[in-house]
Amino acid sequence: MKIKLLPIYLTIAVMALLQSCSKDDNNDSGKQTALTLKLVNPTDLTSVTFSDLSVSFKELNTGKVTPSSAFVNNNLSINLNEGSYEISVDGKIKYDADGTIVEASVSGYKESVVVTGGTAVVSLNLFLKTTQSDFVIEEIFFTGTKTAEGKQYQGDKYFKIHNNTDHILYADGLMIAQSEFMTVDKQDYTPNIMAQSFAASAIAIVPGTGKTYPIAPGEFFIIADDAINHKEYNPGSIDLRTATFEFYTEDADDVDNPAVPNMENLFSSMIIHNRGFKSFVIARLPVSKNTYLADYTYDYEYNLVFGGESYPMGESVYSIPNAWIVDAVNLSVQSEFKWIVTAPSLDKGWTYCGKVDADQTRYGKSVRRKVLSTTSNGKKILKDTNNSTLDFSPEAKPSLMN
Incomplete structure (x- = not known):
C-alpha cells in the first residue's frame, strides 16, 4: 500500500541531514516590523462576532512571548522585532446556524512566520474548538x-x-x-x-x-x-x-x-x-x-x-x-x-x-x-x-x- 520512491542512498543522506538540523541563531538586529494580523473566519459560518480574543507572538529563537488583545474588526496591528514567530489565537465566537445563534470557542495557530521589513501582513485561519465528550x-x-x-x-x-x-x-x-x-x-x-x-x-x-x-x-x-x-x-x-x-x-x-x-x-x-x-x-x-x-x-x-x-x-x-x-x-x-x-x-x-x-x-x-x-x-x-x-x-x- 505504501510506496516509497526515495533511493536508499538519498534516504540515508536525508536522515543525516535531519539529525544535524537546528534553528538559526537569532541575531536580534533590533529592527521592528509593523505587523497586521488578519483573522479569517471559520469556514461556512455566517453572522460571526467575536469576544475575548487574545493572541500571543512567540519568537522561536529567543522564546520571548508578546501578548496582545487589541483587535479591531478581526484585525490586529502590532510592532514586533524582526524574527521567526509562532502565532496563537484564542477567543469566543457567536454565529448564526439556521436562525439559531450558537456560542463556541475558537482558536488559530500558525508556525514559523517570518516577520521582517518595515511592514508585514499575515492571515490566520480560525477553527472552532472541538468539544466532544470522550x-x-x-x-x-x-x-x-x-x-x-x-x-x-x-x-x-x-x-x-x-x-x-x-x-x-x-x-x-x-x-x-x-x-x-x-x-x-x-x-x-x-x-x-x-x-x-x-x-x-x-x-x-x-x-x-x-x-x-x-x-x-x-x-x-x-x-x-x-x-x-x-x-x-x-x-x-x-x-x-x-x-x-x-x-x-x-x-x-x-x-x-x-x-x-x-x-x-x-x-x-x-x-x-x-x-x-x-x-x-x-x-x-x-x-x-x-x-x-x-x-x-x-x-x-x-x-x-x-x-x-x-x-x-x-x-x-x-x-x-x-x-x-x-x-x-x-x-x-x-x-x-x-x-x-x-x-x-x-x-x-x-x-x-x-x-x-x-x-x-x-x-x-x-x-x-x-x-x-x-x-x-x-x-x-x-x-x-x-x-x-x-x-x-x-x-x-x-x-x-x-
Whole structure:
C-alpha cells in the first residue's frame, strides 16, 4: 500500500541531514516590523462576532512571548522585532446556524512566520474548538528505556487513555493512529488535507463488540507495546503484564502475551517513534472497516530538495477525518520543531521528551497530561484545551515506572 520512491542512498543522506538540523541563531538586529494580523473566519459560518480574543507572538529563537488583545474588526496591528514567530489565537465566537445563534470557542495557530521589513501582513485561519465528550490521551511513553550497559531497550512503550467524562465510556472500536508526517520535517504536500483529515502511517483498533470494555469516569486503560514484565530483561524498565491491550504483529519478531487482548492492526503495524518526530490521535470509526479501507486512502506528492536537486516523491496511506478524532497530541523535539501535523482545532501545540535530536537524556521519560481538578470521589479531571503545550508536562516520570 505504501510506496516509497526515495533511493536508499538519498534516504540515508536525508536522515543525516535531519539529525544535524537546528534553528538559526537569532541575531536580534533590533529592527521592528509593523505587523497586521488578519483573522479569517471559520469556514461556512455566517453572522460571526467575536469576544475575548487574545493572541500571543512567540519568537522561536529567543522564546520571548508578546501578548496582545487589541483587535479591531478581526484585525490586529502590532510592532514586533524582526524574527521567526509562532502565532496563537484564542477567543469566543457567536454565529448564526439556521436562525439559531450558537456560542463556541475558537482558536488559530500558525508556525514559523517570518516577520521582517518595515511592514508585514499575515492571515490566520480560525477553527472552532472541538468539544466532544470522550476519551483523552493521558500519557505517551514513547522513549523507551536503556539497559545497565547503556543499550536501547525495545518493547516497553505504552499509551494511557483516560475517561475524562462523568459517564461510562466503552473502549471498544477506539482507533489510535500515528501520523504519516513528521513535526521536524515540513514539506509542501499536495494535496494538503490537514484542515480536513489526519494522514496516518499506522492505525490500530481496540477489539470488542461494542460494550465489552467499559471504562468508568476518571479511570483509564493501557495499550502496551509488549505486555510483558520487561523488568526481567531490563531492571530499569516496567512490568506491563497488567496492560489492558497490546500491539502485536503476527508476521514479525514480536512478543504476544495471550492473557492480554491484542489491538487490531487496521493499517500497517504500530512502530512507535522513540524520538518524538510523530504525533498521535484517537478516533471513533463511524463506518465499517471495509468501507474505511476502500474509501479513505490518501495519495500525496511532494518535491524533496536535496543537494541542489529536486526529487519527486509519492506516497499512499490512509486519512482519518478530523470530525472522527476525539483527541490529538503533537510530539516533537525542541531544537528540531518545524510544524504541527494536525489541524489547530485538534491540537495547536506540541510536547516533547528531549531538547535536541537523539537526546540521550530522553530515555525513561514520558509526556503526561496535567490534572485540572479532582472530584469528590477522588477521580481526576484532566486538562484539555486542545493545546498540548499547555495541557502536558514534558519529560515527566512515567506513571507506571516504580
